[in-house]
Amino acid sequence: MDRILLNYLRAADILFSLANWKGKMPTTISSLYNSLINARRSLSLFQHHDGVTGTAKTHVMDDYGWPRQFLIQKNIISRTSEFLLEFTPKETKDQFKVDSEHFKNKLPEKIILKEGTIIVVNSLGYLRKEIICIYVKNKNTKIVGKDNIILQQIEPIFYTNENNKLTIYKDKYSLCFEAELPPFGLVSFNLLENGEIENKVKLQTYKTNIETTLFETTLNDEKELYLSNEFTTAFFNKTTGYLKSIKINNEKIVDIFLSFVRYGARKRNPARTDGGDSLSGAYLFLPDGPAVEIDSSKNQFVIVKGPVRQCIHVNGPLEFGIIHQLCLDKNSKEFTLLNQINMESTWLLKWKNLNKNIEIAMNFKIPSIIEDNFFTDLNVQPFIENLNDIRVSLYGRQALGVASLNIGELQIMLDRRLLQDDDLGLGQSIEDNIQTESLFYLNIEKFNFKRSILNDTIGFHSLSDSLPSFNSFFGLKQSFPCDIFPVAFRTLSEPTIYSSGNRNTLPKYEAALILKRFGIECNLDSTLPNGTKCDKSTGNLNLNNIFTKNPRSITKGTLTLILN
Structure with a gap:
């Protein structure tokens, strides 16, 4: 769970920083900064080894499971996305919801979507093509983008019934589609229920019978699965x-x-x-x-x-x-x-x-x-x-x-x-x-070829693995190098006066960018996933060529963000 929370927190940090950089951020968003600070502190507590490994008493683990922090991050992600994509209050009468609901004593569940707009966020620093799967209520739902031609498929969602048999839901389906996502960017798509099913999958069953009239089903008789x-x-x-x-x-x-x-x-x-x-x-x-x-x-x-x-x-x-x-x-x-x-x-x-x-x-x-x-x-x-x-x-x-x-x-x-x-x-x-x-x-x-054990690259990653009305937002004008990962893009805080009755923390018009460079194993026959666009770094990085808006100034600092 800590990594899921970390994922939400990192995305919320990046989107808040981009919104802050854009300027004229409404108070409905800027007032959420204090919640972002509290979420960082909560994550630090959760990342204590007892939280990660389960070596804590039952009531402590029960507290770790409380989903409140997920709600905070989802609220920040939703509000900043609306601002960056310039949706009007009329267009966002119902606030955007993040795709999964989290609970205290059971697994997260994906939200089931109807007609409307969805936003896909890429919090990574390079352009990539990604297969996105969402749950929809209507089997005739289709995803439509700016170019109107998106490769997609509709497929069943499986579960184990009371008789311990593999079966499928009849009131929800999985819609998977291919999306091209800009670095530090947001892309919106429309969901339409148009009466036409786009690319139904085919099922091959073994030692079970799936009752469905929607999907073509055959008993597997092939020599190989x-x-x-x-x-x-x-x-x-x-x-x-x-x-x-x-x-x-x-x-x-x-x-x-x-x-x-x-x-x-x-x-x-x-x-x-x-x-x-x-x-x-x-x-x-x-x-x-x-x-x-x-x-x-x-x-x-x-x-x-x-x-x-x-x-x-x-x-x-x-x-x-x-x-x-x-x-x-x-x-x-x-x-x-x-x-x-x-x-x-x-x-x-x-x-x-x-x-x-x-x-x-x-x-x-x-x-x-x-x-x-x-x-x-x-x-x-x-x-x-x-x-x-x-x-x-x-x-x-x-x-x-x-x-x-x-x-x-x-x-x-x-x-x-x-x-x-x-x-x-x-x-x-x-x-x-x-x-x-x-x-x-x-x-x-x-x-690719034989290596000497004297030159063994313990811990070096392959290049491919150092990466995992339509509105869009581009936070970067070009990708970071493939072997440089933006660990964090985090808004810095004004000093908090703990002696005062009001301990709220205000954001500065400054942000910290933390980068990590991976060592690459060049002898592996490893190519980037199709659609991923980035190059290996040369050791030098000009941030003025990376971000859509040029920063006023750039200063090196420590990882603690305390000393410049």
């Missing part, structure tokens, strides 16, 4: 529906077996002499043995194919409510993986798992990797590689434990339920589970 585009192809196990191999550049096939595994917890043994007799808990991982693969032979799955994106939806092992989705977008070399795990008390009780210690992980096995070259950082961005062959990278939206316990394997912890304290100070078990969701990007790249 696959998703493909002009760059890559993914193949899937016909029993489980999980990934089994990927063809890189539609040339080299790499076996990469995906599965879900579980751990238990060791029992007490007073005779133990290897570091105490504590058990698995909030801080300690002390399993009862190696991971055990969860039986997935009864999985139900559906392949969805359309011109914009292709996906496989897997209704996995019911005992842990595992739902898995893997998607491949048009013109993308990366795969998007989405997992849901349900370890709530009521669900585990139903499947007689309530009184068990359980830790669940997603496991990748890559037999062709025979060297122990595994690297990761604190942001769940691990990669594992053969020195002169391939690199397998996995990028996570959330902070999760990751390890390579065997050569050629990659394991990511997804959720846990532990019935005891581990004697390290928390003083309680971990049983306050709610349904969790995790998002990953999987990328496999080839090296």
Whole structure:
């Protein structure tokens, strides 16, 4: 959750700074600055390790889950977007809503849209083409842009019904379309319900029957289950529906077996002499043995194919409510993986798992990797590689434990339920589970030629991965270099007088721009996603050539923004 809040806060900071720079900002927006300051402080508190890892008492974690801060950021994003796009009060009688609603004790839900205007914000510093998916109420909804020709598709939304069968909603649909987004920019589109369905997807079902008259459905009888585009192809196990191999550049096939595994917890043994007799808990991982693969032979799955994106939806092992989705977008070399795990008390009780210690992980096995070259950082961005062959990278939206316990394997912890304290100070078990969701990007790249281990680039990113009436707004007149990431564009504050009764903070007509330059692994056969426009930096950057409005002055400062 902290990264979602960070994403909203970063976007709100950038849009507020651009609105402040534009000038003549109405008081309805400038008065929100104090809320922006409070949101920064709240995020700092949440990013304490107890908030990220769950090593806090139940009532503290309950407070972390409060969605109020999301509402604050969404309000700022909505109001500044209206101002930058110059919508009149008449046009915005109903305030723009950000696409998802957040709740305290359940997963976020996308807002279901009707006819009207949508705004897509690009808070990154380079122009890119992106596949955007929104939920709509009417299956006949169509997206229309300035050029009036937008590649799009309408597809079903899946869920597991009361009989534990994979089925689709009949009152909402997913509309996916391709959008070109300017750097630090906003683009508006219109939603029309015109009675014509634009590019319905086709469904291929396996071990399940989907009742629908809208989408063409066939029982899968092909020799291979696959998703493909002009760059890559993914193949899937016909029993489980999980990934089994990927063809890189539609040339080299790499076996990469995906599965879900579980751990238990060791029992007490007073005779133990290897570091105490504590058990698995909030801080300690002390399993009862190696991971055990969860039986997935009864999985139900559906392949969805359309011109914009292709996906496989897997209704996995019911005992842990595992739902898995893997998607491949048009013109993308990366795969998007989405997992849901349900370890709530009521669900585990139903499947007689309530009184068990359980830790669940997603496991990748890559037999062709025979060297122990595994690297990761604190942001769940691990990669594992053969020195002169391939690199397998996995990028996570959330902070999760990751390890390579065997050569050629990659394991990511997804959720846990532990019935005891581990004697390290928390003083309680971990049983306050709610349904969790995790998002990953999987990328496999080839090296162009042999490298010397003396020149190994540990931690260097590939170029492609250092990036993830119509009104529009362009905050930049050209993209930042691909290997330079604008970490923050944040309005600075006037001094706050804490001794006064009014502790509100006012914005300055100044902003801090924080940039990070990535080291690039040049030996990887890595090209930018189609539609992304930026160049590698030369080491020099002229900000007067970047922003639409030239800054009055530019001063170097410290990262704390305290000293210039």
